[in-house]
Amino acid sequence: MKKLSVSELAKLYSLSRQAIYAHINKGNLSKGSDGLIDFSEAIRVFGEPKSKESKVNESKSINSQEVTEVDMLKCQVDMLEKQLNQAVLRENQSLERESFYQEQIEAMQRLLEAPKPNMTTFTDQKPEPDIAPSINPKVDIAVPEEKITPTPEPTENPRIPVPEHIEPEPKKRGFLSRFFLPNG
CATH class of the missing domain: 1.20.5 (Single alpha-helices involved in coiled-coils or other helix-helix interfaces)
Structure with a gap:
């Protein structure tokens, strides 16, 4: 088949060279390794070239x-x-x-702890109408023993052994006395 350059193809189809290169860049039209475009490829993309008389009458060029x-x-x-x-x-x-x-x-x-069913909440308490509050400041208020928690007594840690006999530490000696004075 016949091969055409970009300029020849542009003249044949009345297109600009930029339009031909745009088709090449988009992949619609392919060039050979020699830089020429196969005429059958141009027919596939642009169709049959029109005669010069019909080109003047029609403006279907891209x-x-x-x-x-x-x-x-x-x-x-x-x-x-x-x-x-x-x-x-x-x-x-x-x-x-x-x-x-x-x-x-x-x-x-x-994960939050749900309230225990035997505990009374503030809304569950009923006021007792028979008992009037006393205003006497000398009266001691007794706290029920079940609400007081005793403090635990300190116990020895079982992991730390305590020696039964402790030896006294020897007297500290200076640097030079370690070499020149006898032990003792």
Whole structure:
């Protein structure tokens, strides 16, 4: 098949060289290792070339500005899709974090000690109408013994052995007296 340069292809199809290079960069059109484009490849992408009379009458050629605008819009769409995906990911992470903290709160509430059934609370107490409060300051208030907890007596630690006989420490000696004076 016949091979054409980018300039020849642009003249044949009434396109700008930038439009041809835009198709090459997008991967729609491929160049050979020699830098030329196969004519069959050009027909596949652009169709049959029109005769000169029909080229004047029809304006279906691709304008390079339209191609660059379309590429810009595609880039913007890709960027917006990435931003949307990141926002959805952040939302999912915050929901996961919220559920994690809610589970932690529930676990802590379960770990708290529940009130014992035999203990009376402030709301369970009933006022006794027969007993009037005394205002006598000399009266001692008796505290029931069941509420007073005795302090434990100190006991020896079983892990630390206490020797039965303690020897006195020898008198401390200076540096030179250790070498020049006899032991004793």
